[in-house]
Amino acid sequence: MKTLKASIGIVLFVVVLSLFAAGNADADILVYDADGQYLGILAEGEGNVTVYMPSIELFFIISTDGGINRWSFLYYESDNCTGQPYLYYRTAPELYYWNDGKYWQGEKVTPNRIYISSSLDVYGECKKYNYVKLSGPMVPAIEAPPPPFTLPVALPLSFEVEKKHGGRR
Structure with missing residues (x-):
């Protein structure tokens, strides 16, 4: 019986989590530098900040000095x-x-x-x-083409949520 209750609890948790994720998947997180320069859409923010540039359809990683991806050979x-x-x-x-x-x-x-x-x-x-x-x-x-913004970017970065159906939160 305890196993059944635990299984039901896990299933309910997964369903609620899925509904929450689906509701929030309809938005982008826009990334700006400290000077208000638009950088792109946040792709990952754990550790390094990875941003997607829609204008040239590429991802880049912002380094702690405001530069980008300078460690590749x-x-x-x-x-x-x-x-x-x-x-x-x-x-x-x-x-x-x-x-x-x-x-x-x-x-x-x-x-x-x-x-x-x-x-x-x-x-x-x-x-x-x-x-x-x-x-x-x-x-x-x-x-690749040069980035559509000035480097190095001014830190710290700021973020803004934009609904995909228009409007910002």
Whole structure:
């Protein structure tokens, strides 16, 4: 009997939680910097803040200094960081990166494993590997448009809830 009551309680909890989530899923959380500059729609706010930019259809992560995604390497099959650059697929293709003064995104193709001979860090330093290694899933990196706002963004960020059927809360 206790098991039945516990099961009913769990089912009711899940139903109530589902109804609550469905009611709130009809809104976006808009993100602004301290100067009121619109950045996009909040995608994740735990730890780093991940924002979706509808105008260029890419996600980016805001760092604690107001910059974006500056910790990604570009990988190359050549031993001197020339030729086609690649990004790890785990976050590509929809994530926006900054590396060596340019903005990058992963090409929207099926990821493949490649043999990496060098990598370019965010400061433009090329590291030649002592051995060629097989990568995890990679996609070609392609240049992305510049962000539709000024960097670095002014911190702290502010948030505003906007109903999808118009109007703000």
